[in-house]
Every structure is written in structure tokens, then in C-alpha cells.
Amino acid sequence: MTRTLGTCYYPEHWPEAWWPEDARRMADLGLTWVRIGEFAWSKIEPAPGALRWDWLDRAVDVLTGAGLRVVMGTPTATPPRWMLTKHPDMLAVDAQGHPRGFGSRRHYCFSHRGYRKEAVRIATLMAERYGDRVAAWQTDNEYGCHDTVLSYSDAARDAFRDWLRRRYQTTDQLNAAWGNVFWSMDYASFDEIDLPNLTVTEPNPSHAMAFRRFASDEVVAFNRAQVDAIRAHSDAPIAHNYMGRVTEFDHYEVGADLDIASWDSYPMGFLLDRVGASEADKQAYLRQGDPDFQAFHHDLYRAVGRDRWWVMEQQPGPVNWAPWNPAPLPGMVRLWSWEAFAHGAEAVCWFRWRQAPMAQEQQHAGLLRPDSAPAQGFHEAAQVARELAEAPEVAPVRAPVALVFDYASQWAWEVQPQGQGFDHFGLCLDLYRGLRGLGLSVDILPPDSADLSGYALTLVPGLLNLSDALRAAIAAAPGLVLTGPRTDLKSPEIAIRTPLGPDLPGLPAQSVMEETFPDRRQLERGGAIKLWLEHLETEADVIERTADGTPVLLRAGRRFHLTGWPDRDAARRLLGMLAREAGLGTIELPDGLRVRDTGTERFVFNYAAHPQEFEGHLIAAADLLRLPRPS
Amino acid sequence: MTRTLGTCYYPEHWPEAWWPEDARRMADLGLTWVRIGEFAWSKIEPAPGALRWDWLDRAVDVLTGAGLRVVMGTPTATPPRWMLTKHPDMLAVDAQGHPRGFGSRRHYCFSHRGYRKEAVRIATLMAERYGDRVAAWQTDNEYGCHDTVLSYSDAARDAFRDWLRRRYQTTDQLNAAWGNVFWSMDYASFDEIDLPNLTVTEPNPSHAMAFRRFASDEVVAFNRAQVDAIRAHSDAPIAHNYMGRVTEFDHYEVGADLDIASWDSYPMGFLLDRVGASEADKQAYLRQGDPDFQAFHHDLYRAVGRDRWWVMEQQPGPVNWAPWNPAPLPGMVRLWSWEAFAHGAEAVCWFRWRQAPMAQEQQHAGLLRPDSAPAQGFHEAAQVARELAEAPEVAPVRAPVALVFDYASQWAWEVQPQGQGFDHFGLCLDLYRGLRGLGLSVDILPPDSADLSGYALTLVPGLLNLSDALRAAIAAAPGLVLTGPRTDLKSPEIAIRTPLGPDLPGLPAQSVMEETFPDRRQLERGGAIKLWLEHLETEADVIERTADGTPVLLRAGRRFHLTGWPDRDAARRLLGMLAREAGLGTIELPDGLRVRDTGTERFVFNYAAHPQEFEGHLIAAADLLRLPRPS
Amino acid sequence: MTRTLGTCYYPEHWPEAWWPEDARRMADLGLTWVRIGEFAWSKIEPAPGALRWDWLDRAVDVLTGAGLRVVMGTPTATPPRWMLTKHPDMLAVDAQGHPRGFGSRRHYCFSHRGYRKEAVRIATLMAERYGDRVAAWQTDNEYGCHDTVLSYSDAARDAFRDWLRRRYQTTDQLNAAWGNVFWSMDYASFDEIDLPNLTVTEPNPSHAMAFRRFASDEVVAFNRAQVDAIRAHSDAPIAHNYMGRVTEFDHYEVGADLDIASWDSYPMGFLLDRVGASEADKQAYLRQGDPDFQAFHHDLYRAVGRDRWWVMEQQPGPVNWAPWNPAPLPGMVRLWSWEAFAHGAEAVCWFRWRQAPMAQEQQHAGLLRPDSAPAQGFHEAAQVARELAEAPEVAPVRAPVALVFDYASQWAWEVQPQGQGFDHFGLCLDLYRGLRGLGLSVDILPPDSADLSGYALTLVPGLLNLSDALRAAIAAAPGLVLTGPRTDLKSPEIAIRTPLGPDLPGLPAQSVMEETFPDRRQLERGGAIKLWLEHLETEADVIERTADGTPVLLRAGRRFHLTGWPDRDAARRLLGMLAREAGLGTIELPDGLRVRDTGTERFVFNYAAHPQEFEGHLIAAADLLRLPRPS
Numbered sequence A, B, C: 001m002t003r004t005l006g007t008c009y010y011p012e013h014w015p016e017a018w019w020p021e022d023a024r025r026m027a028d029l030g031l032t033w034v035r036i037g038e039f040a041w042s043k044i045e046p047a048p049g050a051l052r053w054d055w056l057d058r059a060v061d062v063l064t065g066a067g068l069r070v071v072m073g074t075p076t077a078t079p080p081r082w083m084l085t086k087h088p089d090m091l092a093v094d095a096q097g098h099p100r101g102f103g104s105r106r107h108y109c110f111s112h113r114g115y116r117k118e119a120v121r122i123a124t125l126m127a128e129r130y131g132d133r134v135a136a137w138q139t140d141n142e143y144g145c146h147d148t149v150l151s152y153s154d155a156a157r158d159a160f161r162d163w164l165r166r167r168y169q170t171t172d173q174l175n176a177a178w179g180n181v182f183w184s185m186d187y188a189s190f191d192e193i194d195l196p197n198l199t200v201t202e203p204n205p206s207h208a209m210a211f212r213r214f215a216s217d218e219v220v221a222f223n224r225a226q227v228d229a230i231r232a233h234s235d236a237p238i239a240h241n242y243m244g245r246v247t248e249f250d251h252y253e254v255g256a257d258l259d260i261a262s263w264d265s266y267p268m269g270f271l272l273d274r275v276g277a278s279e280a281d282k283q284a285y286l287r288q289g290d291p292d293f294q295a296f297h298h299d300l301y302r303a304v305g306r307d308r309w310w311v312m313e314q315q316p317g318p319v320n321w322a323p324w325n326p327a328p329l330p331g332m333v334r335l336w337s338w339e340a341f342a343h344g345a346e347a348v349c350w351f352r353w354r355q356a357p358m359a360q361e362q363q364h365a366g367l368l369r370p371d372s373a374p375a376q377g378f379h380e381a382a383q384v385a386r387e388l389a390e391a392p393e394v395a396p397v398r399a400p401v402a403l404v405f406d407y408a409s410q411w412a413w414e415v416q417p418q419g420q421g422f423d424h425f426g427l428c429l430d431l432y433r434g435l436r437g438l439g440l441s442v443d444i445l446p447p448d449s450a451d452l453s454g455y456a457l458t459l460v461p462g463l464l465n466l467s468d469a470l471r472a473a474i475a476a477a478p479g480l481v482l483t484g485p486r487t488d489l490k491s492p493e494i495a496i497r498t499p500l501g502p503d504l505p506g507l508p509a510q511s512v513m514e515e516t517f518p519d520r521r522q523l524e525r526g527g528a529i530k531l532w533l534e535h536l537e538t539e540a541d542v543i544e545r546t547a548d549g550t551p552v553l554l555r556a557g558r559r560f561h562l563t564g565w566p567d568r569d570a571a572r573r574l575l576g577m578l579a580r581e582a583g584l585g586t587i588e589l590p591d592g593l594r595v596r597d598t599g600t601e602r603f604v605f606n607y608a609a610h611p612q613e614f615e616g617h618l619i620a621a622a623d624l625l626r627l628p629r630p631s
């Protein structure tokens, strides 16, 4: 695989006279890809049916003429104002019942069938016109950004009722599945069922979970409709650009309809607005981003894309949308880019070519300043391009450790956290940090993974329910498997399993009580459990306990189960023990230093704001080290 | 009085085949009571008018056949979905104007006359059918839980206007009573008056206070309608299960229509979500609950029930609804239960018999696990049953100290706190803590109490307005009486008294200025005043001052008045001085250790997570000590 | 100029029999002014068209008969309830779409044309009747208080569309000005444009900024309509009473239509609810108010009133509306009053004469208690009256330092702060503090100031865009001028300038990157930059840098530019350097001590709660010192 670079470009934002020079400079910089089109609907179709392709034809001509390969985005994240006149009820509605109006972007409800047809129509028209001329496609833009998956509109309500009819057939079966008898919540007709917002106290978690599954399915269907439309006219691969820590729909399912996964990586904004970092970490990594958050997403989208994945938008400087927006430390733009490649990215594209002087993102840096002079990121991009030109071809590689991440579990614990802060993503990220702090490279796996045979160690934390496939894979796994905490205690409808869960291959145990708490429970041998502790009855060996004797780590042969959420010290200690048991070499890495192994190289990244040493090498702040992969 | 035990049971949640075994195990455990029915409306009447009594008949048969006594709950907290089709406008509306919909419970507006008729209808049908077969009744469930007393619906608005017409006769009188001239707020017709939500800045406090009185009256009327319906067909005593720190309606007034008061005691959830505890106290009592909060409610409901009171729902393990839900320390389930008896409870019933595997409360522990095995609480319940079997009959007993608690004052200071955090309940609880820290047992009294002759010391803090009855009782009291702070400064309409209040028997004083503050004002002799300080002109002796000389404690003979809200140190010191002056023996109890005297015994409860000594006895964590009552 | 005193009085709140005695006591106290009428609409016109002037005639008779001069307020801040029946759509609507209803005050939308006519009608009627009898007018009351400038009503939307038509002529021009191409936000008709609320993510800042300019214009037009109505019938000067830190409309523009500016000064409430003070400062100044906040407003309204300005409402004791409401330290009522005069006030009027026992402000102190006895403020008012009687006539005086404050810049940075906490008012107040801490007196200037020739030093911080007039004035200024941070980087539409800004006379520089951050960037020589840092390319001298070398202070001759927001240490150090460079004498004042020079006197105010020394004089807590102005 040849690794490539690119950028995002908006010809409609600039005088046409500038396009040739822009294209030339992109090519000179060493870029391969240029993404265009994804916000341009009002220029393509300024009035209903009045199509204006000429300018876009010429833009494609100019760009391809300069040797660039075009990624064409469908513009469905920004329907023009006339669309709303045509479909006044197409807006999403928030949980309080307020419509989410025109004036920015993503102002549509995924369930509105009229708008879905419009999306297919424009995608079809673009695919017909550019199917042979572009090198790749992007559907829409950042599904779910700005909390846009969950809509409480009439369109969503009607579609939800249809979805329930298909899933449950009869209200009797739905009532039974949800346990509606609990508070006289039984329904006699699907038309009686509302969306689970504005209830007096929390709705039935089964009701809420059904809505979450439905909402994800609506995104999948919306995307699939566009994909089908494009495929009918183009052989170019299709991608979508997922957004960091947007978990309201199942990315694996959307990804199954696509050829390439990609994501938009804004490490510094993420640190302040979604990582959930401590104040100390925010301080330490303010101008670098969290040392593990990007890597987690890289590994996630490698799974979503079945090894074909990109960074579609890479932060090149300060952005505009985080609580504060500092400039990256010099070197970080290069570091982030190389880190993506170290995790197997095919391409890294910087967002955006030139900073726009107007509208919402005018304070978002580009590779160029608004006056077209090179910005900080330009020079680092140039360095990456030079370095990449000298780098070898690479092939995908399996990591020795796997971690199962599951969107449905994320929804389940949002619906029923049981204790403030319980979160599947957060739990997985904490364990991922623990593994990374030991120098381990990790593969992220979907919850229906059927084969763990390649992994020395597999972690299955916080999984709502083990699928049959995964249960069989665990049973057959030759390596170590660690389940828990809060794994397989519930049915897919969020009901307590009968008999009591978890139902773990080779490790018989029953959780007889679960508790959550704001404080910590110290372990006998160091570190602590926070937030969650399940009390198990088991025949397995107890190899770690809390100071007051509650079992924390169970073992039966090569199967392990964790009963609580470990803090950093406990995670590092316990995971280190497991890794060594699994025959893996571990390195106790200091904060901010991170290792990633590819098939041929070992990359060492220094996210710290000060130099750090690694095996005798001094790595400057925001710098990286490339070593041969250790054998 | 024989003290008894019970549990809450939902036959409709379980296979009928399980009922006999459940009933037998309850009886074997030593339980007397089983509460059923209160959420079962959709099973009793699955469609409008289609009544299904057979299953409930059989459930009653099975339970009574096992020797249990049934408490039947009217199911009006959970109207079925068809009710909403019949009465689409029955929903409560929140202060922002959003309807509070179906999908959980308590989805009705107390002012909706159509729903009130439905509630009377189902209560009548149940009373007709079971009036002779059940041993007690419960109306509805936890009035006011989930903030359901205040509704801003059209039904509430119309009923409020009617209520105003009855109270004020003419708008001229209303305008005068409220001082509407202040900002040209005069009304010319009752139909011009809206509910006091969504105003530009705060509404007239008299307007808001009228709405609060009205809303309480609606609960009283709703309950009374059910009580009348039941009484027409049953001689069994009627109770309602009040919820901890729900103060939006007058429990004394509802209680006046009932035979028994009961409340639902969840000490650990309360600590985290409503006690208002400091972070240190949350840490110290995370698995025990606040050491005074339950006792306060026990004493309150002894007053509400005129000595007949129960704990209808007692926490048996972790619950599901608090911010975090840890497991109680071993021993606490027993301790809480005995504490209720020490305060004079007739019965303690654990909620619930078996943990439900489905729906909203699936993480709420029962005496049994979902798989029917005994849970932690079961064993402690068994111990209480054994201990109770050996305990003597008891009779109600007066405490030496009284504290007046008043719902209208709670509403008044919510309407007009004057400083963030000023709260009648909180003030009363703080003084109650001060008394309890001195080893004193306390009676809580309603604001219309006419006889204080039995009390060596009576506290009347934060009372909006002294009733004529209470003023006369204070004048006649042979014991000490402490009024203030913020007592009797206003009219019942929330207007400043003319001449200036307070109007205290035997202690002439006028408050000429009131101030609130976020910091503390130190007292000359230790401790401090927080949040509130009224500046009095008085002829009485000043026996305590702030460091800068402001009078804090006034004395005229056996009458005392406090001008500020004392912190813990000041409360203990000042109340200790008063108690000794009143001839009461005091004990300086350490944190977490609490004493309650009955007619024959002295109970000492250790809420701490470590052993503590009391008069030479070592009491384990979460344990209790029973001594003979000191003479 | 003779300096005078007054009070606010509500004859409609009191028995008519009390009026003569009240008037006599006011006159005896030494008051000149009595403001009446501004909340009395329902008494003047209890039903539509039914006018009742008799009582107001008699009130004016009594007050003028006692020698007092009447300020008559138009009652348009409190339309009676019948107005809403007449104009049901006159209410403002909040950003969530909820109407802001009747029941308090300010319940009208500035854009409602029907209500505007009613306001003109009542103002006309009052002017016709009292035009010859009153000594001054006040329009409405505290425009913008309770967040009432921005309304999202249909009336506002329609008026906004008209405003846009006038401003932009065509949607093509609007689309270009706003950069609507950015996210396909183009409009084809003005009727497609909604207000910028309820968008999915933030609206186009140009859209939001246009709405902010429109909303301010609506206040100006509303006020102007009343002014025109009054002027047609009265020669008395017209004022409006602005409220502290209400910045949603352009006070300079409203002021241009008035004769006198006045503001309502509540130092203690402001400290807790709008100054943005640190916890330490809240603690230190709880009973005094912020040492610079009042002075800043005094200087601001001196500019708004073109040297004619009053304090229309001066706090006389505890108020009712702040988070907490303590009593002022003895002496502060006098101090605040003298401070206003030291800044050039013509008159200071205390709000209110007598504390009202009813309605929303019953806990708001007056000069009299509710029972008509003198309250704390009365005695301090009497002292001010005595002192003023012995004080000389004064004339307005220019300060040596100027600071430009601009409402449009306030709106711009609210629309696009780029980092949490960035705020034009806050930045100006911080620099004003820095100047005051050096003992400097300051003039505040509007952004279209065309002449800086009188100032040794002028500060122009955080200005969205330099007007042509101000740019020319800077170019011509003989004194020092300091621009920045964040000055002139944008167009008036909030778009990045082309070529890159700022465009500063005599100091060529271009900002190539701006960043915001929650931490501090230390300066080489002490102090730090917080929140904002712009990176400039410049030929100018860099005379201060951050520790990592980023230019912080640029100099070209007598022109200086600051690139970041200085903390207190940095502000004092840098401003001190500039002041000395400008030839100004500086004094390093301790916290709480503040100096203000008039033409003849030097006033020294001690806001601290402890005595402080100034040049050998000991000034008691809450006291002031009057010295001859140093030559």
C-alpha cells in the first residue's frame, strides 16, 4: 500500500481565477487527494431542479488537470433553504420538542422520507455526472455531528412505530420484551407508542434502547440509499468521514456498506470538549491533544473500514469550535499525521486548504492563511510529504492485543448508566490507555467478531450482551481473554439475564449484585476500582481482591474476568500481569510517550511538551522516533 | 402496640405458579404485611371498562391464605395508555410549557377533573371488591415524586382561577392582597390571571405563593376523593406512602384524611440526591445514609399520622435512581429498620420482595435476587424479624423537645429565598441535627399546634407566619420556646408585616433589616451564623452577638429568639445552653452516633463506618445498641 | 454646575394621606428631585382609554408644593394586563421559542409596532398633561434589564426582514456580505431568513451580528418615538435610566436622542451577579461592591450623556435580587454617592424612598423602612446632603487617559468569542482596572470618536473594526495610543479583513494566527497573557514578549499594539510603562483604594473593609478622603 496525502478544498468559496494556482500548489506540496463538493448544494442547485454543473465541471477539470485525484462529497449535510420550503417538516426536533432549524448545517431528520429521496436524487445526479471522473466518494459529512442522530420529530415517531412493528410483530410481544407490565406501560397498538422523550421520569430502558437501535438503523439506511445511488453510476470507492467520539449510530454497520472508513481528527478540540480529560491532562496536553484518543480512533476505523481507512480531515492549526482554541505545538501537525500512518492509514488529508475569511469557521486554520500565504501546518505538511516520499510501501498488520468496542453497549449504558459517568467508550478508552502505557499495539474489534485466534490477549469490557459468534470465539480463542466489568449481564433489550449473567465460556460466574459509587475501592495490591463493582458468585480462582475482600479479578485457565472499573494504576498493573502471562513484552512508558508497531517499523511518539527518552534516544517535544520493528 | 414487618409485592410481574412459594417464604420470614396492586391498573383494566379481577382475586387468596395481611394500593399513579386517549389533556405540563408524557409513571395533572373521576372510579371498584378482604389501603403512590405536584397545564390554570375566586371573591381584593399595584400587575378579571411561570423576571411572590397553596390543595382534594370512595366500602385503615423530602404539598393536610401515615425510606439514595450533604458527609456516609435524615422523617410522619405511622418502603440493598448506587454496609438494613421502630413505627415493609429483571427499576435490589435466591437484605430482614419477636409491646411516647415544621413556610422561602440556599426544610434539619447531636429525642409538630405544654423546649424556626393557635400556645408554654430565625416576619400572603414582625408573645422585637450572605459571621463565643441575619430592635436581653456586635440570641424570660442560621458549632453550643436551661440532660455525641429514647428503651445507632464507644459499650460499624431507658 | 440629590417615589403605593409628610421629609433631607410614575400605568389607565389623572395631578401638586422637582417616568416598562388582551402577540419570545409572559415587568417585544404606538400614546398623553409641570423626564425603565432586548417573536422576525431589506437591498448582496456560500446557506428571498436561534449548530456569525445590530436599532427607535412624543409637548430634559452592564443595545445611540444619561447603581448586587469577580474579590468586597465597576459606568455614562449624567437609582441598603443580599458596610451609601459626584454626576437619586412591604421588591431597602422610620441609608443620605451643601460648584473636566468602549464589539465577541470568557466589556474593565490601580482618571469614548487630541494616552482594546473617524483620530493623536488585543481584525460583518488586519495608522502589522487558551502564557518580565494571543507579522519594534518569544507589545513611535489579554500584574506593569512614557504621574494603589481627580479636588475612596493609608492620611474602611487636586 502506498500512503498518500490530501486536502479539503471549496472551489465555490474562492474566485475561479485562483483555482489553477491552488491546484498547482497542492500538487507541488505532494498531495494526491482533494476533497470537494460536500457543502456546495446551493451552488449546484440554487433553486429546485435548476442545476448548475458548469462551475463544478471546471473545478474538477482544473484539479484533475493538475494531477490531483478528486474525492467528491455528496452535499446532503447542507440542504439549501428552498428544501425547507419544499419539505417544511424535514427538520430534526430536539428532546424538548423544539425544531432544529435552518442556518447552519445538518438540519435534517434522518427519518424524513421526502428528504431521503432528495438526498438520493442529488447523489444520483452527481454520480451520473462525475462517476467516471472522480477517484473516490464521500457520503454526506460527519453523520451525527452536533448531536443530530436522535430526532424527536413526527417523521421519526412514525418511522419508529414502523420499525417496532417489524421488530416485534405484535404489541403483546413488545410488551413482554420490554416488561411493560412494570408500571402499567402496556400498549394495545403500535400507534400508541411515542418516542421516549418528555416522560415524567426516565422511560423504560427497553423503550429507550429500541429508540437508540432504530435511530442508528435510520442512519445506516440513509447512507445506504446514497451508496446504492452512487454505485449505480460509479466504480470509485465510497467513504464517509466519521467524527471523533460520535457514537449515536453503529459505525460498523454504516461501514459495511462502504469501501473505505475515514474520520476527522481534531486532537486539540477533542481534548477540551469530548475526551473527558482531567484538568491536569488538559493542562499537560493543551497544545498536543490526548496521547491515546487519536490512536483509539485510528484503530477503531481500521476495524470499521476492514483495513481500508483514512484520516479525511486532519487538524492543521487552531480550530474555532472548542471551548478554547490554542495553536498546536510546533511539530504536532506532523506527529498526528505520522501517527495515522503508523496505525495503517492509507491517506491523510488536511482540513482545509485555505482558511476561509467568512462564516462559521473563519477562525479555523488551513494549510494556507486567508491571504494564501503558507500557515504553520503547511510547512509541517511539506515535511510529512518529503518523509513519506522516502518511506516504503506498507501492508496491514495485526496487533497482538484486541479490544472489543460496541456501539449498542454505548447506547445501553447511556440509557442506564446506573452511576454517573459509566460509559462504554470511556471504559474502553481507559483500558486502551492501560494497554498503550505498556507499549502494546491494539486492534479494535466489532462485537460480532467470530475469530480471536490471532490475538495473544483479547479484552471484552462493558459489553451489554455477548453475541453467539463472540461467545464461540472466546471459547475457541487460543490466547487470553479478559471479560468485564459489566459484560453480558443483560439481554439485548436491557433486561437482567435469566439465569443471572454473565454467561462466559469456561468461566462460570453469576453477578448477584452490582453497585456504583463516586469514590474508590482500594485493591489489596495497589490501584483501585472506581465507579462500578459487580459481586460475583463463582467457582473460578480469585486472583485480585479489594482491600475488603471483594473479588476483582477471576481466573479460570486462560479466561479472566474483571468485576470493576480499574483506575490507571490498577489498569496498568493488572493488564501488565495479563500481557506477561500472554507472553507479550511490555514497556512501562511514561506519560505522553506512546509506541505503535507496524509490520516493519516501531514508531515512538512524544505527546509531551518536553523531551523524553526512549531506549537511549532523546525525543523532542512533539517529535517522533522511527525504529525498526523489534523482532 | 405490636410492631410488624412486611414487603411490597407485584404478583403481576411473576408467573402465577410462583405466588404460593413466594407467599410461604414471606410468612416464614416473619412478615405480616404484603402491599400489592399500586401499579397494576393495566392488568386490572387492560381496556376502558374491561375489568380483569380474576388474577388479583387469586393473588389476594394466595397471600391471605398464607397468613399474610394485604395492603391494597390504588393504581392511580400509573394510568394505562388508553387513559390518555380518553383524556388527551390530562398530562401535567412543566414550567417551560412542555407536556410530561406517557412512558413512565405519575403522568397526570392533579387538576384534571376527568382524571380525578377515573381515579375515584377505580378506587371505588377496588374498594367494592376488596373492601372486606384487605387489611389496609394505600392511596396512589408517592404523591409528588418526580416533581409532579406543580403543573402548568390548562386544567391547572382553570382550576387555579376558580380557587382564586373562592379565596379572594373579587379581583380588587386579590390586587390589594398581592400588592399588584407595584408594577401595574392589577387584574380586572380572574380570567386574566395566568399561572406564575414564564414571566420575564420573577412573578409577584404573592402570586407564586397562591399557586403553591392551590397546588397543595389539589393534592389534598385528589387524595380525599379516593379516601371517600374507599371508606364507602371498607373499614380497613387507609394510608399513603409519602416520599422523602417531597414538600410541594401539605402532608399534614393529606394526613388528616388518612388513618396511617407512611413513608418510603431510601437512606443512601437520599444522601446523594436530596439531603444537601457536604462532600465530606457524602464520603463518610455513602453506604449508610445521613445519620439524621431518616430520623427527621420518622418524627415528621409520627406527627402526620397522629402517632400511627409506617415505613412502607424500606431500602434493602442498592437502588437504581440515585446519582450513584452503592451497596449498604452490612448491618445497615437492620439498623434502618430498628431505627424506624425506635421512633415509633407500627410496621416496616421492605421494597421489594424480589428484584425485577426488567424495566426502569431492574437495578433496584429486593429481599430476593431476580433468580429468587436470598439477597443481602433478606438475611438482615430475618434478623430483625427474630429480634422483633422477642421485643415487648410498645406505646407511643412524647419527646422532651419539639420542632415546628411547616409546608407553607417551605413554599414561601422557595418563592422568596432572598439568598441562595435559604430553605425551611434545611433550616429545620440543621437545628434537628443540633438537637440530635446532644442526644435529644424530638417531636415534630405542625404549624397549627395549640398545645406545647408537654415540652421542655420548643423550636419554631423559619416560620412564615405564626398562626393564632401557635402564638397562643407559645404564650402559654411552660417550657422554653426558641423562635427564629426568619420567623413571623411576613403575612401569609408573603408581605412584610405591619407593624414590623415578628409578633412574638413575651418577646417584643422588630426586624428592621434582613440580610443574606455567602460567607459566615463569627460569633463572639464560637461558631458562626451563615446565610441569614435579621437585625432586630428589641427591649429583650441580648445573650449572644456576632463578633461585630449584632444581636444573635435574644432572651425574655423563657422566650428566646435567634436572628441567624447557626452553623454546626453554633447550633450545638446554643441549643446545648437552651437544653440545659430547660433542665434536659445532654450528651455530646460524636459524628454518626445517634440516640433515640422510647418509653422503655434507649437505642444507640452507629451510622459510622467504624466502631464507636457509647458509655463504655463498643458499637460496631452499622450496628445498634439497646439499653434500658435512663430514668 | 450645582450637584443635587433625589429619590424615587411611588405615590400609588401609599395612602394619599401620607404624601404631604413624605414630601416634607424629602425636602428636609435636602433632596431636590423626586422621580415618579414609571410603573403606574395601571393606575393611570386602569382600562383601555379610561384615564385617571386626578391622583397623579395631586401627587405632582403635593411634591412640587414641597419644593421638589419632579422627574416623570413614562410607564412603558409595565403595560397593564389589558394591553395583552388588546395585543396578544406583543410579548417577547425567548431563544427557545417560549413567550415571556405577563406577571412581572418588561413583558413586551421592542419590535411590536402595535405596542410601540401604545407607548407613544401614553407618553404623548403624559407630556401633554405634565409637560409644563415636571422638571425632567425618564423614558421607560432600564431598557434591556432581565435580558429583554433580544426577542425571537414573529414581530421581531418580520421587522428583522425589513431591516435586512433596507441594509442589503438584495439577497445576493446579503449572501455575499455574510459568506452564505460557506454551508449552502444562501437565501433567495428576504422572507426565507429566520432569526438566528434554534439552529443545529451556531449560526453564521454575520447573521447573528446582523440580528444584534437590528435588535439595538429597535431599542433606539422605540426610545426615539417616545422622545419625539415628549418633546412635542415639553421642554424639560429627557433621560433614560440605563442598567449596569446591560450591553445588548448601543447606549451611545439611545443617548444621542436624550438630554441626560443616567444609570442605576447597585454595587453589591452587581459584584455577585455581573462583575465576574473572583471568589476572593467577592469575599473582600461583599459589602462594598467592586472598586472599579461603578467608576467604569460613571465614566461611560458621562460619555453617553455628553457630560450630562445622573445616578438615577443609587442603592441605599440591601437589595432583593442578587444571589445574596447583605447590608452595605456603614459608610458605603455615602461613599458610592460621593464617588458619582467625583466622576461628574449632576444628581444622585436613591432608590427608593420607602421600602415596599409587598410584591417582588419587598426586601429591597429604601431610605425609610416599611414603617416609615429612617433606615441606614437615610442617615448616610443626610450626611451627603450636608456635605454637598458646603461643596463648591463644579465644572466638567477631561481625564488624561481615554479608553474606547464599543457596543458592537461587545456583540461581535459574544457572537464569536473564539475562547470561553472572551468579552469586550471584560477586557475593557480589566484595562480600566489597570489604569485605576495606577491612580489615573479615565474618560470613556465611543468608537466613532474623531478627536484624541486631549489625551496623553488612549486605549483601543478589542475593537471589532476601527471606524474611519477613529483611525484618522489615532493617526492625528499627539499622545500615545495603545491598540489591541483583537482590535481591527475583522470587518463590521465579522469577516476576516482583506488584507489581514489590523490596519493601524503608523504601526504596520498583520495577524496571521489567533489563539485562545484556558491557561496563562508568562511574559519574560513578569505578569502573563490570558485567554487571547494574536500572532503578528510586523516591522514594528517588539518591546515585550512571552517567555517563549511571542511578541506581546509592539511599538512604532507613539503607537503601541498589545497582542494578548494581560492579567493584573501584566496590565499594571505595561500600562504603568506607557503612562510614564506619556508623561503621566502614577501611584501604585493598594487593592481597594482608588483615586479620582476633578477640576479642583482629588478624591480617594477606600473600598476595603479595613483602614488604608494614602500619602500619610489614614482612611477608614468605607470612607473617603478629599484633597486639593495636585497641580
Ligand SMILES: [Zn+2]
Pocket (backbone or CB within 6 Å): A096, A097, A098, B096, B097, B098, C096, C098
Ligand atoms: Zn420549549
Ligand SMILES: [Zn+2]
Pocket (backbone or CB within 6 Å): B124, B128, B232, B233
Ligand atoms: Zn359503590
Ligand SMILES: [Zn+2]
Pocket (backbone or CB within 6 Å): C124, C128, C232, C233
Ligand atoms: Zn399632542
